[in-house]
Amino acid sequence: MLLAHKIELRPTPEQAIYLDKACGSKRHCFNQLLAHFSKPENKWSKSLAYQYYINVIRKEFQWYSEVSSRITRNAIDDLDNAFSHFFRRLKLKQKCGFPRFKKKAINDSFALRESAKFDCIGRELRLEKLKTRIEMRQALRFQGTTKQVTISKRAGKYFASILVETEDYNPNDNDRKQSVGVDFGIKELAVLSAGVVFAANQKLKANLKKLAKLTSTLAKKIKGSNHRAKAKLKISKLHFRIANQRQALLHELSDYLTKTFDVITIEDLNVKGMVKNRKLSRAISDAGFGTLRQLIEYKAKLRNCVVVVANRFYPSSKTCSCCGKIKENLTLAERIFACECGLCVDRDLNAALNLDKYGQDRLQPDLKCASEQSQTVDLFTASVLTV
Numbered sequence: 001m002l003l004a005h006k007i008e009l010r011p012t013p014e015q016a017i018y019l020d021k022a023c024g025s026k027r028h029c030f031n032q033l034l035a036h037f038s039k040p041e042n043k044w045s046k047s048l049a050y051q052y053y054i055n056v057i058r059k060e061f062q063w064y065s066e067v068s069s070r071i072t073r074n075a076i077d078d079l080d081n082a083f084s085h086f087f088r089r090l091k092l093k094q095k096c097g098f099p100r101f102k103k104k105a106i107n108d109s110f111a112l113r114e115s116a117k118f119d120c121i122g123r124e125l126r127l128e129k130l131k132t133r134i135e136m137r138q139a140l141r142f143q144g145t146t147k148q149v150t151i152s153k154r155a156g157k158y159f160a161s162i163l164v165e166t167e168d169y170n171p172n173d174n175d176r177k178q179s180v181g182v183d184f185g186i187k188e189l190a191v192l193s194a195g196v197v198f199a200a201n202q203k204l205k206a207n208l209k210k211l212a213k214l215t216s217t218l219a220k221k222i223k224g225s226n227h228r229a230k231a232k233l234k235i236s237k238l239h240f241r242i243a244n245q246r247q248a249l250l251h252e253l254s255d256y257l258t259k260t261f262d263v264i265t266i267e268d269l270n271v272k273g274m275v276k277n278r279k280l281s282r283a284i285s286d287a288g289f290g291t292l293r294q295l296i297e298y299k300a301k302l303r304n305c306v307v308v309v310a311n312r313f314y315p316s317s318k319t320c321s322c323c324g325k326i327k328e329n330l331t332l333a334e335r336i337f338a339c340e341c342g343l344c345v346d347r348d349l350n351a352a353l354n355l356d357k358y359g360q361d362r363l364q365p366d367l368k369c370a371s372e373q374s375q376t377v378d379l380f381t382a383s384v385l386t387v
């Protein structure tokens with residue numbers, strides 16, 4: 001199994017110069033190749049690109065040799081990917097864009113795809129043609145053979161994403177609970193049938209306000225000035241912070257779910273459809289449901305859990321989790337689900353309980369029997385906790 005771990009780097013000023021040079025030569029080489037093969041008389045082929053790279057580009061730009069030759073050579077593979085993607089979509093008559101030139105400060109990255117060209121030793125990273133080792137913020141999380149490293153620069157910081165071939169990864173597999181239903185929402189990121197609530201990101205709101213303010217000050221700065229460059233970096237740092245806050249919360253939730261439960265039932269959220277609704281769209285994009293589902297699914301594979309995705313038309317909110325009666329006229333404003341049978345429970349918790357049942361119904365009968373007994377207890381003792 002291949003797993004990637006992304007680690008922040010702490011390069012010295014000299015090492016940072018090397019990393020910048022490597023990003024620069026990779027981008028430059030990619031753009032040179034693209035410019036050549038954009039001309040109608042030059043048809044793209046990987047072997048022609050390689051010839052052009054060896055005979056023309058490398059001779060013309062001697063400074064490429066200051067970094068590992070693999071870094072610039074990788075540009076051929078990257079452009080080959082871009083072209084084959086383009087031609088495949090063209091063939092299928094889908095919307096497609098011709099490969100684009102890489103821009104400085106946006107596409108700052110390079111890769112080393114041969115394990116001999118780099119090494120991870122504890123908290124240090126060795127790269128070919130760099131005499132000193134770069135300090136990493138933490139050691140590699142997975143044990144196994146390192147396959148490739150991708151270095152990227154974002155908001156003035158450097159990161160190494162290291163791909164590792166590793167054995168199955170199953171920490172604390174033993175004392176997991178059987179099953180859970182998860183209701184995703186806007187106000188609360190997730191409500192679990194086990195009674196746990198993951199609150200939505202509150203810091204995000206404050207940061208979005210800050211971002212708007214910074215963007216308006218940027219507009220007043222003169223183009224090409226130092227002040228403008230500084231303001232731009234400040235903004236990209238904040239963007240980065242916001243993205244990290246979002247990611248951290250999603251990782252926390254997906255980690256908790258896959259570490260704690262064997263069977264996880266979630267809704268099939270039609271994210272594209274929901275984002276069209278303007279009122280909800282900001283909050284939904286902020287919550288990152290698409291990413292969340294991906295995270296849950298891949299971590300479930302790592303930790304041997306089953307993910308059940310409920311049918312999009314399954315009325316998880318409208319069904320009574322006690323007697324099964326469907327309440328057709330439930331409005332979004334009703335936060336408490338009250339049923340004729342006497343059940344009176346938080347709306348989202350009710351949905352989560354229904355999802356949990358849905359998941360169990362789709363699995364083997366022995367699991368179903370065992371958990372139905374504990375289910376009734378859970379329903380009335382479930383107190384809502386905030387994580």
Ligand SMILES: [Zn+2]
Pocket residue numbers: 320321322323324325339340341342343
């Ligand atoms: Zn009922």
